[in-house]
Amino acid sequence: xxxxxxxxxxxxxxxxxxxxxxxxxxxxxxxxxxxxxxxxxxxxxxxxxxxxxxxxxxxxxxxxxxxxxxxxxxxxxxxxxxxxxxxxxxxxxxxxxxxxxxxxxxxxxxxxxxxxxxxxxxxxxxxxxxxxxxxxxxxxxxxxxxxxxxxxxxxxxxxxxxxxxxxxxxxxxxxxxxxxxxxxxxxxxxxxxxxxxxxxxxxxxxxxxxxxxxxxxxxxxxxxxxxxxxxxxxxxxxxxxxxxxxxxxxxxxxxxxxxxxxxxxxxxxxxxxxxxxxxxxxxxxxxxxxxxxxxxxxxxxxxx
Amino acid sequence: xxxxxxxxxxxxxxxxxxxxxxxxxxxxxxxxxxxxxxxxxxxxxxxxxxxxxxxxxxxxxxxxxxxxxxxxxxxxxxxxxxxxxxxxxxxxxxxxxxxxxxxxxxxxxxxxxxxxxxxxxxxxxxxxxxxxxxxxxxxxxxxxxxxxxxxxxxxxxxxxxxxxxxxxxxxxxxxxxxxxxxxxxxxxxxxxxxxxxxxxxxxxxxxxxxxxxxxxxxxxxxxxxxxxxxxxxxxxxxxxxxxxxxxxxxxxxxxxxxxxxxxxxxxxxxxxxxxxxxxxxxxxxxxxxxxxxxxxxxxxxxxxxxxxxxxxxxx
Numbered sequence: 284x285x286x287x288x289x290x291x292x293x294x295x296x297x298x299x300x301x302x303x304x305x306x307x308x309x310x311x312x313x314x315x316x317x318x319x320x321x322x323x324x325x326x327x328x329x330x331x332x333x334x335x336x337x338x339x340x341x342x343x344x345x346x347x348x349x350x351x352x353x354x355x356x357x358x359x360x361x362x363x364x365x366x367x368x369x370x371x372x373x374x375x376x377x378x379x380x381x382x383x384x385x386x387x388x389x390x391x392x393x394x395x396x397x398x399x400x401x402x403x404x405x406x407x408x409x410x411x412x413x414x415x416x417x418x419x420x421x422x423x424x425x426x427x428x429x430x431x432x433x434x435x436x437x438x439x440x441x442x443x444x445x446x447x448x449x450x451x452x453x454x455x456x457x458x459x460x461x462x463x464x465x466x467x468x469x470x471x472x473x474x475x476x477x478x479x480x481x482x483x484x485x486x487x488x489x490x491x492x493x494x495x496x497x498x499x500x501x502x503x504x505x506x507x508x509x510x511x512x513x514x515x516x517x518x519x520x521x522x523x524x525x526x527x528x529x530x531x532x533x534x535x536x537x538x539x540x541x542x543x544x545x546x547x548x549x550x551x552x553x554x555x556x557x558x559x560x561x562x563x564x565x566x567x568x569x570x571x572x573x574x575x576x577x578x579x580x581x582x583x584x585x586x587x
Numbered sequence: 588x589x590x591x592x593x594x595x596x597x598x599x600x601x602x603x604x605x606x607x608x609x610x611x612x613x614x615x616x617x618x619x620x621x622x623x624x625x626x627x628x629x630x631x632x633x634x635x636x637x638x639x640x641x642x643x644x645x646x647x648x649x650x651x652x653x654x655x656x657x658x659x660x661x662x663x664x665x666x667x668x669x670x671x672x673x674x675x676x677x678x679x680x681x682x683x684x685x686x687x688x689x690x691x692x693x694x695x696x697x698x699x700x701x702x703x704x705x706x707x708x709x710x711x712x713x714x715x716x717x718x719x720x721x722x723x724x725x726x727x728x729x730x731x732x733x734x735x736x737x738x739x740x741x742x743x744x745x746x747x748x749x750x751x752x753x754x755x756x757x758x759x760x761x762x763x764x765x766x767x768x769x770x771x772x773x774x775x776x777x778x779x780x781x782x783x784x785x786x787x788x789x790x791x792x793x794x795x796x797x798x799x800x801x802x803x804x805x806x807x808x809x810x811x812x813x814x815x816x817x818x819x820x821x822x823x824x825x826x827x828x829x830x831x832x833x834x835x836x837x838x839x840x841x842x843x844x845x846x847x848x849x850x851x852x853x854x855x856x857x858x859x860x861x862x863x864x865x866x867x868x869x870x871x872x873x874x875x876x877x878x879x880x881x882x883x884x885x886x887x888x889x890x891x892x893x894x895x896x897x898x899x900x901x902x
């Protein structure tokens with residue numbers, strides 16, 4: 284029968300396509316693995332994530348337990364990063380603080396990713412919504428830097444959840460823009476037209492063809508959003524509108540250390556280095572991902 | 588050019604509308620009773636009612652919005668609770684400090700960043716290239732307010748070269764002003780310096796491979812002239828485009844840096860208002876800073892349109 288051979292052909296083609304997809308994926312991973320700064324960034328970030336995940340086992344002391352016999356001790360073998368004004372161990376506080384910062388950063392990345400995809404697709408695919416949505420995004424982006432996040436977090440009240448909400452509102456517009464601009468390019472490509480012609484529905488076209496091919500700039504963008512959220516969360520905590528003390532968020536530790544700059548500089552020094560290390564790792568990974576996916580896409584990240 | 592200007596101004600209107608709407612909403616998203624937050628938990632119901640009336644919170648939301656816009660069009664952003672004076676006045680009075688801090692940081696970031704970028708591009712592939720790019724990446728990755736604290740401990744507490752905070756008006760004592768602004772501007776500039784250094788390097792590398800540079804080299808032009816006159820001029824164009832965005836980042840960053848160095852700018856005013864729940868100041872500060880940013884972006888676009896005729900006529 285003719286139909287049987289046709290089905291067999293279709294199956295063979297599908298197998299070939301799957302194989303090609305796997306090959307493309309493998310090539311992508313190989314290129315990433317060969318990218319020097321991506322490797323360094325990945326190793327650095329992985330190490331920090333592991334430390335944060337195992338905080339309860341790695342931290343030698345309870346991060347919130349005061350010890351009045353060892354107040355403001357400089358770094359030593361007992362206290363690697365020294366102690367603060369309550370005799371709390373800075374090393375333990377930094378490790379637990381990294382966990383708080385990474386957790387908030389990750390939550391912001393997930394929320395920003397979901398909302399960015401949603402609004403980006405909506406604006407890029409539904410023509411009449413495009414103008415309205417993008418004007419709103421422009422308006423949100425008109426607030427300079429982290430100022431909007433600071434004001435939102437201040438109005439909502441200091442908590443980890445509110446920090447995530449404030450940062451998500453601040454970083455979603457730019458992410459939505461990235462998604463939208465790649466959707467606008469992809470939707471004009473011949474294979475989308477071909478899919479339309481053979482009668483694929485909107486859902487299939489959006490998810491299978493448009494979104495799948497708009498992902499790489501989004502992933503690059505989200506890596507940088509992760510880095511920027513860690514920095515911004517530290518600012519919120521430092522200003523007292525992030526997760527409230529005694530939670531050892533890295534920004535909180537720096538804020539406490541600020542009062543001891545003269546006598547105990549180590550209190551503020553180490554949490555800052557922890558932030559810098561995490562952000563550096565993410566930036567290196569982002570650079571690598573960008574180089575591998577599209578060497579010409581340089582502009583979006585600079586804005587932060 | 589006039590058409591371009593008008594079109595650019597018109598496109599700023601919806602942006603300003605969203606900005607003003609968000610600033611209005613800020614007070615509506617405060618959970619629970621705003622007046623209790625403002626007056627303190629031991630306040631009497633009469634005190635709260637008075638605040639409610641002063642803010643217009645006793646009216647329905649759409650009426651509040653109408654009132655907000657009615658006043659806004661007259662340049663009235665309400666009264667500050669604690670300062671007991673109009674918000675507009677209080678914010679505008681502090682704007683010059685913030686603007687000069689952001690401006691100084693912008694100049695520092697551009698000068699240092701461009702120099703670093705040129706160094707990296709001209710010594711492409713050497714340790715100088717790697718060194719400058721590591722420095723740029725480091726600048727991008729450190730929290731600026733933390734860098735400010737490091738600068739204070741080294742140059743103010745340790746060496747005593749600069750004051751650790753406080754502000755001296757330039758009109759009183761120029762050197763004192765310069766000294767009080769150096770560390771804050773440096774701390775604020777560090778991130779953007781990294782951004783500009785990386786941009787300059789890649790733009791320079793791209794320009795240096797162009798035919799006209801090869802021609803200039805081939806006809807025996809001095810290397811310095813080729814780099815600074817021919818290559819840099821074209822490499823700088825992409826940097827002009829990001830100055831607008833960068834100003835925004837710097838204005839936002841100034842909020843934190845001002846409170847680290849106790850500079851009496853808009854940022855410190857807003858942070859103080861946050862601690863004391865002075866919502867009109869938060870709203871007004873947010874709105875005016877965003878408006879300044881929108882204005883700067885228009886100026887940058889105009890400059891760009893003037894430099895590059897394609898921008899003016901395109902779209």
